[in-house]
Amino acid sequence: MTSLQSTLGDEPGIAEELADNQRAISIAEFFEKNKHMLGFDSGARGLVTAVKEAVDNALDAAEESSILPDIYVEIQEADDYYRLIVEDNGPGITKESLPKVFGKLLYGSRFHAREQSRGQQGIGISAAVLYSQLTSGKPAKITSRTQGSSEAEYFELIVDTDENEPEISVAETTTWDRPHGTRIELEMEANMRARAQLHDYIKHTAVVNPHARLELREPTAHFKFERATDQLPEETEEIRPHPHGVELGTVIKMLAATDSHSVSGFLQEEFTRVGKKTADSIIDEFRDRHFGREMAWKPPASHEAADVAAAVENSTANKGAKATTDFAEGIADTVSSRDRIAHHELSTVVEEVADEVGDEYGTTFGSTVREKALESAWAALVGHDEADEEDNQDDQDGTDATNPEDVSRIVADLYELSDDATSTRKDDEVVHAFAVRLAGTFEDLEDDRHRLTRKALESAVDRAADLTEEYDDVAFGDTARENVVEAIWDVMVTVPDDTPLVRELASDRDAASDLVEGMRATNIMAPPTRCLSPITAGLVEAGLKKEFDADFYAAATRDAGVSGGDPFIVEAGIAYGGDLPAEGTADVLRFANRVPLVYQRGACATTDVVKSIGWRNYGLDQPGGSGIPSGPAVIMVHVASTNVPFTSESKDAIANVPEIEDEIELAIREAARELKRYLNKRRSMQKRRQKQNVLGKILPEMAEKVAEVTGRNQPNIDDAVARIMNNVLVERHLEDGDGGGDGDASTVKLVVENHSSTNETLEITDIVSAEPQNLSDGASAVEMDGEWFVSWEADVPGGEEATLEYEVSSEASFDIDVKGVDAEKLTITS
Numbered sequence: 001m002t003s004l005q006s007t008l009g010d011e012p013g014i015a016e017e018l019a020d021n022q023r024a025i026s027i028a029e030f031f032e033k034n035k036h037m038l039g040f041d042s043g044a045r046g047l048v049t050a051v052k053e054a055v056d057n058a059l060d061a062a063e064e065s066s067i068l069p070d071i072y073v074e075i076q077e078a079d080d081y082y083r084l085i086v087e088d089n090g091p092g093i094t095k096e097s098l099p100k101v102f103g104k105l106l107y108g109s110r111f112h113a114r115e116q117s118r119g120q121q122g123i124g125i126s127a128a129v130l131y132s133q134l135t136s137g138k139p140a141k142i143t144s145r146t147q148g149s150s151e152a153e154y155f156e157l158i159v160d161t162d163e164n165e166p167e168i169s170v171a172e173t174t175t176w177d178r179p180h181g182t183r184i185e186l187e188m189e190a191n192m193r194a195r196a197q198l199h200d201y202i203k204h205t206a207v208v209n210p211h212a213r214l215e216l217r218e219p220t221a222h223f224k225f226e227r228a229t230d231q232l233p234e235e236t237e238e239i240r241p242h243p244h245g246v247e248l249g250t251v252i253k254m255l256a257a258t259d260s261h262s263v264s265g266f267l268q269e270e271f272t273r274v275g276k277k278t279a280d281s282i283i284d285e286f287r288d289r290h291f292g293r294e295m296a297w298k299p300p301a302s303h304e305a306a307d308v309a310a311a312v313e314n315s316t317a318n319k320g321a322k323a324t325t326d327f328a329e330g331i332a333d334t335v336s337s338r339d340r341i342a343h344h345e346l347s348t349v350v351e352e353v354a355d356e357v358g359d360e361y362g363t364t365f366g367s368t369v370r371e372k373a374l375e376s377a378w379a380a381l382v383g384h385d386e387a388d389e390e391d392n393q394d395d396q397d398g399t400d401a402t403n404p405e406d407v408s409r410i411v412a413d414l415y416e417l418s419d420d421a422t423s424t425r426k427d428d429e430v431v432h433a434f435a436v437r438l439a440g441t442f443e444d445l446e447d448d449r450h451r452l453t454r455k456a457l458e459s460a461v462d463r464a465a466d467l468t469e470e471y472d473d474v475a476f477g478d479t480a481r482e483n484v485v486e487a488i489w490d491v492m493v494t495v496p497d498d499t500p501l502v503r504e505l506a507s508d509r510d511a512a513s514d515l516v517e518g519m520r521a522t523n524i525m526a527p528p529t530r531c532l533s534p535i536t537a538g539l540v541e542a543g544l545k546k547e548f549d550a551d552f553y554a555a556a557t558r559d560a561g562v563s564g565g566d567p568f569i570v571e572a573g574i575a576y577g578g579d580l581p582a583e584g585t586a587d588v589l590r591f592a593n594r595v596p597l598v599y600q601r602g603a604c605a606t607t608d609v610v611k612s613i614g615w616r617n618y619g620l621d622q623p624g625g626s627g628i629p630s631g632p633a634v635i636m637v638h639v640a641s642t643n644v645p646f647t648s649e650s651k652d653a654i655a656n657v658p659e660i661e662d663e664i665e666l667a668i669r670e671a672a673r674e675l676k677r678y679l680n681k682r683r684s685m686q687k688r689r690q691k692q693n694v695l696g697k698i699l700p701e702m703a704e705k706v707a708e709v710t711g712r713n714q715p716n717i718d719d720a721v722a723r724i725m726n727n728v729l730v731e732r733h734l735e736d737g738d739g740g741g742d743g744d745a746s747t748v749k750l751v752v753e754n755h756s757s758t759n760e761t762l763e764i765t766d767i768v769s770a771e772p773q774n775l776s777d778g779a780s781a782v783e784m785d786g787e788w789f790v791s792w793e794a795d796v797p798g799g800e801e802a803t804l805e806y807e808v809s810s811e812a813s814f815d816i817d818v819k820g821v822d823a824e825k826l827t828i829t830s
């Protein structure tokens with residue numbers, strides 16, 4: 001005890017005095033003092049947070065009722081305050097629950113639901129009411145009309161912070177022109193310094209909620225975001241928790257609350273993705289941890305002295321010679337037919353053979369006979385000789401003092417397992433000494449069924465390895481130890497013991513913890529994703545396209561993962577180039593459950609992951625090799641979960657949860673790989689263009705010179721460039737008709753020469769001013785407004801050519817369009 005404590009203890013009445021001042025604090029009172037935790041730390045921010053809470057609720061409520069959201073937000077200057085009005089066309093709130101929704105903190109419909117929604121805690125909107133009453137002293141004015149109701153309800157209320165209950169000053173029915181929905185009016189001390197954040201929030205909400213109509217009117221600006229689709233997001237369904245990642249405390253609570261009696265029933269009833277087979281696997285994992293596994297030893301080979309039959313025969317009395325021999329041999333034969341056998345397996349063998357032989361000879365093999373047979377057969381199997389017992393005292397170095405020649409069966413078995421599992425460089429004698437030490441653990445076990453948990457096995461292997469290092473002066477490293485543990489654990493067998501009942505587990509923390517570990521260790525199908533509503537890669541890309549004018553877009557949606565029993569999906573998108581600002585760092589847009597995260601960028605797992613990626617590998621600049629990359633890029637990340645782990649109640653930043661960070665990284669990398677391909681291609685095309693430009697200048701000059709010197713015609717430059725650059729060349733040849741019949745007809749030949757080494761598929765459209773005739777196979781012509789569109793798809797292997805032919809009047813003009821080959825790899829002479 002410290003002197004201060006002793007002084008305090010001596011002073012009479014201090015504890016009582018302190019106790020007099022101690023009292024429960026209501027949650028409302030707590031948040032009144034700690035409003036920053038809810039995102040109301042300043043006037044500027046408070047306004048953005050209030051808008052965010054109201055709009056998120058409006059979107060949630062409308063979607064839940066399959067209504068396409070129509071949301072109106074208005075901010076008015078009202079004397080010294082700002083008035084915030086948010087109206088929605090949602091289902092409305094009933095007269096009974098409305099006061100609690102707005103006047104009581106921690107009241108909501110989503111806290112217990114495992115379903116993706118923007119709201120989670122039941123704090124948001126009541127906190128906005130609290131902030132408004134605190135700064136303006138005015139009550140919240142709420143109007144709500146439920147679907148099908150002829151009138152609306154109107155309330156004026158505040159939060160009674162002592163009681164955390166609504167204090168209603170006005171409650172009346174009224175009329176409202178909206179058929180259903182909710183209107184909130186809050187006055188608060190605020191300013192518009194966070195205007196940019198407010199606009200971003202509304203704009204980005206529109207990007208990821210293309211089914212919503214949003215309107216914002218504030219003192220200096222007015223925006224309308226019309227809906228881009230009438231398709232509501234996939235409806236989500238509530239699910240049970242997934243066994244991966246549920247915490248011990250939650251499982252204990254669930255064990256106490258369930259109606260199931262058996263663990264198997266509990267697992268199947270209370271968790272998602274657990275059927276009978278998965279429950280069995282979880283229970284096996286539980287057994288391994290709770291009871292340990294039993295070591296399965298090799299049966300004696302015919303040349304070994306160990307004789308199971310003789311041992312059983314000697315221990316069986318009064319069953320008649322023939323029955324005894326059949327019993328003993330029946331056991332020995334079954335044992336020797338196995339690769340390995342554990343104690344409980346041997347017990348089953350004894351039971352079965354006893355029943356069989358008993359039936360055959362009309363005699364009963366009672367439990368004592370069976371027990372003795374099991375004991376003697378096991379002793380023979382593990383090479384346990386009663387006579388050796390005295391000698392078997394451990395020496396200081398962990399080996400026993402018996403003659404080393406007299407190697408026990410289990411030492412030989414452990415030697416073989418360890419020798420296979422460790423590197424070939426280890427000396428035989430060293431491995432042997434190690435096996436002897438390890439065998440000591442099994443021999444010394446009180447439980448002679450040779451049961452060990454994995455942890456106990458690990459420490460036994462560690463002990464044997466430590467002693468070997470110490471006395472045999474060799475290294476027995478971590479990898480060797482782990483390999484030996486793995487090899488032995490692999491041959492050990494899960495025991496069939498009955499699992500405790502649910503009510504026993506509920507009051508046994510250690511056993512419950514074994515169950516939780518078992519749940520985590522079992523391979524279980526990913527949770528169903530019907531509880532989640534990802535934006536989907538296609539809409540992420542479309543959303544980015546709508547908002548940012550770039551040259552390149554990519555998006556990725558990952559499969560669902562599990563964290564804390566809650567499924568989650570991460571999506572990422574990247575936009576690059578175009579009108580995006582080339583100066584400065586890339587823009588990182590963060591979303592959680594379709595809500596843009598505006599504040600605390602630096603404290604968010606998303607930002608951390610973006611910073612940790614080596615962006616230079618993907619073709620972006622990253623000064624110093626870490627941090628947010630620079631250049632004309634937007635990186636967007638969306639985390640959808642039934643319970644997003646935010647760093648605080650203000651829901652600004654996602655916490656550093658490893659499973660989620662891993663998925664964020666994988667999603668970003670998936671999109672970034674596409675960016676890299678695009679940038680690589682762009683770079684190589686740029687080089688091609690430069691080379692082509694140089695050739696385009698030099699070649700004509702050379703051709704002219706050569707023609708001058710040789711006196712020949714100048715060769716076709718385009719042909720040469722195409723060949724040098726390994727391009728695809730499309731050449732038009734016009735041949736006059738033969739003068740017969742229709743004298744002014746020409747033959748058009750479009751020749752495609754593929755000078756590259758890869759197969760190329762070209763879509764060629766030749767727009768002709770006169771009707772084409774006799775088109776070669778595979779081509780077609782369609783007339784539109786006096787022009788003929790000749791279409792031809794040519795599949796040309798590397799190094800080969802293909803020709804389209806048709807006839808047309810010699811006066812015709814042509815306009816060719818080629819698709820399917822990058823402009824830089826294409827030469828057209830037409």
Ligand SMILES: Nc1ncnc2c1ncn2[C@@H]1O[C@H](COP(=O)(O)OP(=O)(O)OP(=O)(O)O)[C@@H](O)[C@H]1O
Nearest residue numbers: 057061101108109119120121122123124125126182
């Ligand atoms: N505009 C609305 N229309 C219909 N119901 C609403 C509306 N706003 C709120 N609610 C109901 O009131 C509850 C409480 O809302 P509140 O904003 O306090 O918490 P939340 O949205 O559930 O969670 P969070 O604290 O994470 O925002 C919601 O769960 C919802 O059931």
